Amino acid sequence: MFHDMGSMGAESGTQAIERAAQLLVRVVEAPQPPSIGELSARAGLPKSTTSRLVGALERQGLVQRLGARGRLRPGPVLLRYASRDASQALAALAQPSLRRLADESGETINLAVPGPDGVEHLAQEDTAHFVGVTDWVGRRVPFELAANGKCFLAFGGGEVEEGDLIRSRGYATSIDELEVGLSALAAPVLGADGAAVSALSISGPTARLTAERIDELAPLLKDEAATLTRxxxxxA
Amino acid sequence: MFHDMGSMGAESGTQAIERAAQLLVRVVEAPQPPSIGELSARAGLPKSTTSRLVGALERQGLVQRLGARGRLRPGPVLLRYASRDASQALAALAQPSLRRLADESGETINLAVPGPDGVEHLAQEDTAHFVGVTDWVGRRVPFELAANGKCFLAFGGGEVEEGDLIRSRGYATSIDELEVGLSALAAPVLGADGAAVSALSISGPTARLTAERIDELAPLLKDEAATLTRxxxxxA
DNA sequence: CCCATGGATCCCATATCGTGGAACATGCGT
DNA sequence: ACGCATGTTCCACGATATGGGATCCATGGG
Structure with missing residues (x-):
């Protein structure tokens, strides 16, 4: 009887849970609903064990079957969670990126998504500057005037005049457009279809965010946006 | 030593997983991040056991701690899932409602959410009628012209002329507005803040969807939308 | 129609693994 | 600095998960 224990940094007294959790993760991450057999093969577990574990997960609503004996999908609990807290989840995921950008740039960082009536701000990370930006979270801003709004237009639905420039550079700017003295640059976080699902932006007083400062910050911003996309x- | 086993329809050979899964569900459903102590109390488990189980879940990325020893939030795996598949999840959740409405009304049912440039259709359930509606999934429609669009305006962001009527009746209609010969009624699915996060709609040829037919179908539609909201x- | 086929579930003896009380850390409040 | 509350580690015990094989169930081919 083997006890490989090899692949994971396994702690003791949790074999069953560790396994079950792993199965759940696979179901959630899988691009296509797996069957019990596939799961057991991929996880290297006996079919009987897999069946039992999945059964328990199913009883708790974490997993669901397509038919009576069908393939496995995320269960009602997870479906509800996803439908309810999607934007909250995105904000939580992006939080580290916001923090890093705030530290490295010293300016205000925002995470935004496209909404029905303009750019919707989900989260903001501030810095200790006296001349800063007020809290944008919850506020809506027209697409055409904001840097992040332009990202949504350029990478996705609509059109902007600077569209080609934005797509080729990989980021958009908004200088004194939304408000005199306020500037920003923004880079898109892309979804599976290549459209922008959200955007990261750096904003601050035009006095500090000069053209050259923007050139300097752009790579950082694009990099972080790409990281989030990934x-x-x-x-991982 | 107690073995209550009482509260659940417990199958055998899964105590640990059943418990761990329950803990995970609690974390996901909790309005506020719970602590280990709270969890163990609510679940009726010893603290030591709870700690061990949560540890395993954490190792798989299903759960995350605020600080080193802090409260529990959904882990990166779930955050990613929610951010990626939110609308898919909503569609899956709504699917039974769509099916029921389609069967009861005999018309075409749609699930839609408000998007940047109009109503976005997530899912559709058809019936066997010859004169039906084409597939709307993926198509965008201006808010003011569609019944579901009017829901989003009336229950949430914007304004419509019929706003008061829609709010008091609990549903919106669109008769020959989007296209001559096409009519629809729609009811909102409300989020926590009372705004419409999505809408269910019944649509069909104006010839079939007469004023009285609409009056007849409205309660069904509102009921199903309320169910989804709940x-x-x-x-549950 | 009936028998292969492949997959999922059930069964059950075995010993591995989970259990929980108690002791031990850790951090917060005063 | 000293409790107090909250989380973690330890460990002997035995309850509980394990997995090979039998069984069951849909399919589809002969």
Whole structure:
């Protein structure tokens, strides 16, 4: 009887849960609903064990079956969670990125998504500057005037005049447009279909965010946006 | 030594997983991040056991701690899932409602959410009628012209002329507005803040969807929308 | 129609793994 | 600095998960 224990940094007294949790993760991450057999193969567990574990998860509503004996999908509990707290979840995921950008740039960082009537701000990370930006969370701003709004237009639905420039550079700017003395740059976080699902932006007084400062900050911003894009799709 | 086993329809050979899964569900459903102590109390488990189980869940990324020793939030795996598949999840949750409405009304049912440039259709359930509606999934429609769009305006952001009527009746209609010969009625699915997060609609040829037919179908539609609203928030 | 086929579930003896009380950390409030 | 409240680690015990094989159930082919 083998006890490989090899692949994971396994703690003791949790074999069953560790396994079950792993199965749940696989179901949630899988691009296509797996069957019991596939799961057991991929996880390297006996079918009987897999069946039992999945049964328990199903009883708690964490997993669901397509038919009576069908493939596995995330259960009602997870469906509800996703429908309810999607934007909250995005904000939580992006939080580290916001923090990093705030520290590195010293300016105010925002996470936004496209909404029915304009850009919707989900989260903001401030810095200790006296001349800063007020809290934008919850506020809506027209797409055409904001840097992040332009991202949504350029990478997705609509059109902007600067569209080509924005797409080729990978980020958008808004200088004294939304308000005189207020500037910003924004980079898109892309979804599976290549459209922008959200955007990260750096904003501050035009006095500090000069053209050259923007050039300097752009790579950082794009990098962080790309990181988030990756984190949303792939594993890790 | 107690083995109550009483509260659940417990199957055998899954105590640990059943418990761990229950803990995970509590974390996901909790309006506020619970602490280990709270969890162990609510679940009726010893603190030591709870700690161990949560540890395993954390190792798989299903759960996350605020600080080193802090309160519990959904983990990165779930955050990613929610951010990625939110609308898919909503569609899956609504699916039974769509099916029921389609069967009871004999018309085409749609689930839609408000998007940046109009109403976005997530899912559709058809019936066997010859004169039906084409597939709307993925298509965008201006808010002011569609019944579901009017719901979003009346219960949430914007304004419509019929706003008061819609709010008092609890549903909106669109007769020959989007297209001559096409009519629809729609009821909102409300979020925690009372705004419409999505809408269910019944649409069909004006010839079939007469004023009285609409009066007849409205209660069904409102009822199903209310059910969905409840299912999104509360348990079960 | 009936028998292969492949997959999922059930069964049950075995010993591995989870259990929980108590002791030990850790951090917060005063 | 000293409790107090909250979380973690330890460990002997035995309840509980394990997995090979039998069973069951849908399919589809002969």
């Amino acid at each position: 984190r949303l799709r792939g594993a | 299912r999104l928030r509360g348990a």
